[in-house]
Amino acid sequence: MSQLLLIVSIGGSRVAFPSAAVESVVELDTLIPVPRAAPHVAGLSALRSRVLTVIDTVRSLDLGETDCSDGIREAAVVELDGHHYALIVDSVEDVVEAMSDPSPIRAAMGEGWERVALGMVETEEGPLLLVDVAALIAGPTPEARVA
Amino acid sequence: MDDLIADFVAECREMLEALGGEIVAWEAQPDDRARLDSIFRFVHTVKGNCGFFEFPRLEALSHAAEDALADCRAGRRTPDGPLVSAVLAVIDRIGEMVAAIEAGEEFAGGDDTVLIQALEPGAEGPAAVTAAMVSDGKAVSAPRTIRLSVELLDRVMSGVSDMVLARNELARRLRETESDVTVDGAFERLSGIIAEMRDAITRTRMQRIENLFVALPRMVRDLSGELGKQVLIDIDGGDVELDREMIEMIRDPLTHIIRNAVDHGIEKPADRLKAGKREIGLLSVSARQSGNQILIDIVDDGKGIDGKKLVEKAVAAGSIEAVDAAKMTARERLALIFEAGLSTAREVTSISGRGVGMDVVRSNVERIGGIVEVDSNPGHGTRMTLRVPLTLTIIPALTVSIGSQHFAIPRAAIEEIVRANGTSVTLDSIGGAGVATIRGRRMPEISLADVLGLASDVPDEERTLVVLRPAGGDLYALAVDRIHDHEELVVKPAAPAVMATGLYAGTTLADDGSPILLFDPAGVAEVGGVKLEMQERAARIVEAASTATVRDDNVLLFRGLDGNRRAIRLALVDRIEEVARSSIRHAAGQLRVQLGDVILPLAGADALGVEAGKEGGEDKVRVFRLSDGTREIGYVFREVIDLMTIDHEVIPAEHPGAVSGVSLIGGEPAELVDAHWLFAQHLGATARAAEQVVCRLPSDDAWIQNMLRPIVEAAGYLVIDEHDELIPDVVIASHPGAIDDDHADRTLVLRDEPEAGIDDPSIYRYDRAGLLSALKAASGGKGR
Numbered sequence: 001m002s003q004l005l006l007i008v009s010i011g012g013s014r015v016a017f018p019s020a021a022v023e024s025v026v027e028l029d030t031l032i033p034v035p036r037a038a039p040h041v042a043g044l045s046a047l048r049s050r051v052l053t054v055i056d057t058v059r060s061l062d063l064g065e066t067d068c069s070d071g072i073r074e075a076a077v078v079e080l081d082g083h084h085y086a087l088i089v090d091s092v093e094d095v096v097e098a099m100s101d102p103s104p105i106r107a108a109m110g111e112g113w114e115r116v117a118l119g120m121v122e123t124e125e126g127p128l129l130l131v132d133v134a135a136l137i138a139g140p141t142p143e144a145r146v147a
Numbered sequence: 148m149d150d151l152i153a154d155f156v157a158e159c160r161e162m163l164e165a166l167g168g169e170i171v172a173w174e175a176q177p178d179d180r181a182r183l184d185s186i187f188r189f190v191h192t193v194k195g196n197c198g199f200f201e202f203p204r205l206e207a208l209s210h211a212a213e214d215a216l217a218d219c220r221a222g223r224r225t226p227d228g229p230l231v232s233a234v235l236a237v238i239d240r241i242g243e244m245v246a247a248i249e250a251g252e253e254f255a256g257g258d259d260t261v262l263i264q265a266l267e268p269g270a271e272g273p274a275a276v277t278a279a280m281v282s283d284g285k286a287v288s289a290p291r292t293i294r295l296s297v298e299l300l301d302r303v304m305s306g307v308s309d310m311v312l313a314r315n316e317l318a319r320r321l322r323e324t325e326s327d328v329t330v331d332g333a334f335e336r337l338s339g340i341i342a343e344m345r346d347a348i349t350r351t352r353m354q355r356i357e358n359l360f361v362a363l364p365r366m367v368r369d370l371s372g373e374l375g376k377q378v379l380i381d382i383d384g385g386d387v388e389l390d391r392e393m394i395e396m397i398r399d400p401l402t403h404i405i406r407n408a409v410d411h412g413i414e415k416p417a418d419r420l421k422a423g424k425r426e427i428g429l430l431s432v433s434a435r436q437s438g439n440q441i442l443i444d445i446v447d448d449g450k451g452i453d454g455k456k457l458v459e460k461a462v463a464a465g466s467i468e469a470v471d472a473a474k475m476t477a478r479e480r481l482a483l484i485f486e487a488g489l490s491t492a493r494e495v496t497s498i499s500g501r502g503v504g505m506d507v508v509r510s511n512v513e514r515i516g517g518i519v520e521v522d523s524n525p526g527h528g529t530r531m532t533l534r535v536p537l538t539l540t541i542i543p544a545l546t547v548s549i550g551s552q553h554f555a556i557p558r559a560a561i562e563e564i565v566r567a568n569g570t571s572v573t574l575d576s577i578g579g580a581g582v583a584t585i586r587g588r589r590m591p592e593i594s595l596a597d598v599l600g601l602a603s604d605v606p607d608e609e610r611t612l613v614v615l616r617p618a619g620g621d622l623y624a625l626a627v628d629r630i631h632d633h634e635e636l637v638v639k640p641a642a643p644a645v646m647a648t649g650l651y652a653g654t655t656l657a658d659d660g661s662p663i664l665l666f667d668p669a670g671v672a673e674v675g676g677v678k679l680e681m682q683e684r685a686a687r688i689v690e691a692a693s694t695a696t697v698r699d700d701n702v703l704l705f706r707g708l709d710g711n712r713r714a715i716r717l718a719l720v721d722r723i724e725e726v727a728r729s730s731i732r733h734a735a736g737q738l739r740v741q742l743g744d745v746i747l748p749l750a751g752a753d754a755l756g757v758e759a760g761k762e763g764g765e766d767k768v769r770v771f772r773l774s775d776g777t778r779e780i781g782y783v784f785r786e787v788i789d790l791m792t793i794d795h796e797v798i799p800a801e802h803p804g805a806v807s808g809v810s811l812i813g814g815e816p817a818e819l820v821d822a823h824w825l826f827a828q829h830l831g832a833t834a835r836a837a838e839q840v841v842c843r844l845p846s847d848d849a850w851i852q853n854m855l856r857p858i859v860e861a862a863g864y865l866v867i868d869e870h871d872e873l874i875p876d877v878v879i880a881s882h883p884g885a886i887d888d889d890h891a892d893r894t895l896v897l898r899d900e901p902e903a904g905i906d907d908p909s910i911y912r913y914d915r916a917g918l919l920s921a922l923k924a925a926s927g928g929k930g931r
Contacts, residue, residue, distance in 0.1 A: 032552065032662050035599035036648040036674065044645075044654060044662035049308035051654040051662045053642035083642040139644065 003098040005123065005130070008076060008089040011063040013113075016098075016121060016128040023077045023084075025092050028054060031073075040139040042066070045086060052077065052086040060139045061112030078133050085137050096123045102130045112140065155196050156249045157294065162189045163242050164361060170235060171364040177226035186234065187216045193241060204259055205244050211263040212237045224268055233265035297391075300351055307341075307348050308637070312660055314341050350388070356434045356441070357385035359394050363405060363432060370409045377416055377427040378409055384434035389441055390537065396515045397443070397535055400508040404445050404531050405430070407505075412449030412529050422526065424448065436537070437743045443533040452523040454480035461486065481521045485509045516542055516559050544636045544655075544665060547613065547627040549601045553663050555636055555655060560668040562614040562622060564630060566701055566792065567607065574607070580676075583612060583624040590614070592624040593675035598650070603628050611790070617669035623677045625668075630790060633723075638665055650674055702819070704788040704812055708752055708768070712817040713806070717790065719822050721772040721779065728768055731783070737829065740770055740781040747772070748829035750805065751782040773822060780829045782820070789813065841865045842922065843875035843890075851881055855912070862919055877925040883909070895921050 005016035006025075024047075031043040031054060040060040045052045054075065058066045066073070066088050075086035102119025109117060109129075116135040120127050166189055173182040190212040197206035212234055218224040240262060247253070314337070321334060360382050371378040413419075413428030420426060431446045458472045461483050467475075484505045509519050517535035536542065536559075544555040545564075565572050565585055573584045574592060581592035592612065596603035610626040617623075636655040641664070645651055652667040702714040730741040731749060738749040749770070771782040795811040797819060805828075807821035842859050844851050846868035859879075860866050867873050878894040880886050886894050895918075896909040903909065910917050 030661050032664070034645050034648070034651075034664060035552075035601055036650055037645055038647065041644045044664070046656055046660050046662050049305060049312050049656060049660075051639060051641070051656065053645060055644075081643070083640075085642065137644070 005096050005098050007093040009091050010089050011058045015131050021078050021133045025076055027072045028075050038139050050084050052084050054086045055137055057087050060136050062140055159245045168361040168364045171368050174231040208237055211266050215266040236262050304348050307345050352390050353388040354391045356387045356389050360385050379427050379429050381431040387434040400511050403508050408447040412447040414450050440534050445531045448528040451525040451529050457483040542638045546631040548629045549596045549603050555663050555665045560615050562616050565612050567610045567612050590622045590624050591677045594626040598675045615668045623672050704791045706785045714812055714817045715820040719773045721774040724770050725767050726770055747779050747781040749781040750825045750829050775826055840876045841873050843867050843878045848881045893925050
């Protein structure tokens, strides 16, 4: 089994999204905040006639906060349960082929990473953390997680 | 094979649905060949398919029904009540079996031989029940259709939406650059095609409401049979189109209301005769489109709803206080049926218990942005009206803003909009909680900026209050920074993370493609800490005392049809309606506009009298509905600019007319509409004086009744005849011998000859001016 992976960098770490989950990579310009929403919901943006819910991945991982004030951000668009999300990332690097199935990571990771980790995959560029996109969207508070 | 079975099931279902109405109509007119044919076709199709799929029971049933119907077709047998009931029973059984096949189960229940025997000539069927349907007589042949998945349709729709946005973007770019005329021409054409396509694709989601109505005759027939009542159902407006999903959403509420009407509204035949009504109760269901709403009326001529009893029940149940109950208006009393747990039905039957469940009906309808209204005349019947928006996804909304961010509020929930610094508004802070008193009504007030935790640069007193009534809740006032526009928004559900806030109902895209959040008014209230309980009645306090002097300087700034900026006092504007140009007509001496059921005189189009009805241009125009408290007129205009206050001096007009003066509003001059003049002008002769002068006319004189009476009535007199107990202010007699001594000093005598004799005070009967001035003189100047 070989899975395609999208390598992105979040909060300075290079991680992999399953590329099947990612619809496209976009550059967000306008961002409309959603008052009172969970802190990792950075706001709303529009992709053509679709409304994207923008997720601040750094915030979702409890790694701090992305500064969204300075114009264009890169984001990966994913669909979950019929809703479209844009996950803000530092940068999108490459698409590579996974050379192994995800395997458990025995080393201690940060708490945020622990929650979204699907496991470690081998690639040509070395081992990468495979991220569960749904967990990233659900954010840090377990109560806010929607099945 | 599974695919084939699925197709078979779907086909059967569609035919069954369409057949429901046909079969009842057939019962009413058993010799109706067209209907007999369509029922025959159904059982024939089922039989044919069953052989192929090996469903022996289904095949035996449909075969028996086919045989019986074939005899009828060949004239060997006349269809009668028992046969119809037997065929109905067979069709029901087929429906159950089809459902079982769809679920992949073995159908076990029931013995088919009984059903098959009932089809035999002379068999004793169940007693025939009477129900009939009034319809236009012809069997409707369905247009050719194919089945499509909704998902595919949605994909096409979102593709078209993308296309529209791309077109807008392109249009912007083209405007910025110097472009070729030919390019512009081509773009215009593309634009037109895209617009057309969007219309067409929107229509694919629409379905005739008939699909909802076809099942009703059968349901009413069965219900009335069960209850021993006779009900005639009259269905109208089946060709009105509604969003598919919307039709599904109103199916249950509609069914519930009809069940209630048959069960509790319409009396048993004996009781109806006692009450002096026809034995057969009439239930009429009609749908029509009005603006961007669909109105579905369910009217029965039964015993109506007893408002007093409702109040007693509500007091007994503790949901209202006896003191408040005394102050309730008739409408408020009837509205009690929507409160949970109230039923006026003496015994709750298996069918329904009026009151139980009406709260559910209302909340279901309100969930889709609709309204349920009830009106009842005890002893004469009940009218229920469902008002639902045309589509589920397009919601009329008001856009407001806090700081620089825009939000939308569903218009259905908005009661009114007032300035926080208006004269009729007082804001108080009680223990830190905001309380607004608007024209004597007290309600909680919350600031949207506080609820959202956003910074606002607008001081409290300069905000605008939007008075909201959330579904099933009570009024509250929401302070916003600015009001922008009324828009029709295409609303989509928001992501769970956004919905989790409880504040929002969905998201939408503004014209420029940026997202806007749509509020859920009940959610905002809850997050804002407002308790939504049934407390409104207690909140109505000093209403009567303060309404007399309502005068605020809030004006609505708008652009007239001729392009001029005008302003009209907000308090006069009842509402704004959008009407088709074709509903504006020149009739009976002036322009009139049809708004739903009423025809109002129309102002605002004077300068462009012809233009208003002209072909071409925009198909829709907007009309203010102006009200002076009792009478209404329409005022046609092009667009609303803004809500403003008059803060500059008003320079009066030189001559009285449609414009009373001019003032600087929003930095530019605007004409102030003279509402008094408009009402005086347009209601004209039809306006009644507060104190009507009573004029008595002989009832036995045809000339007076036919020729004179209309003139006298048009002049504002209340016309009575000799038998009326009212004391006339003036009496008209057709000849001197008819003078009644009691009123001799107030009697006008008419004569047939133009020339008067000496000392003859009578008036020539075609001297209109003389007649009217004599009338006025004789009534002591009380007339006009």
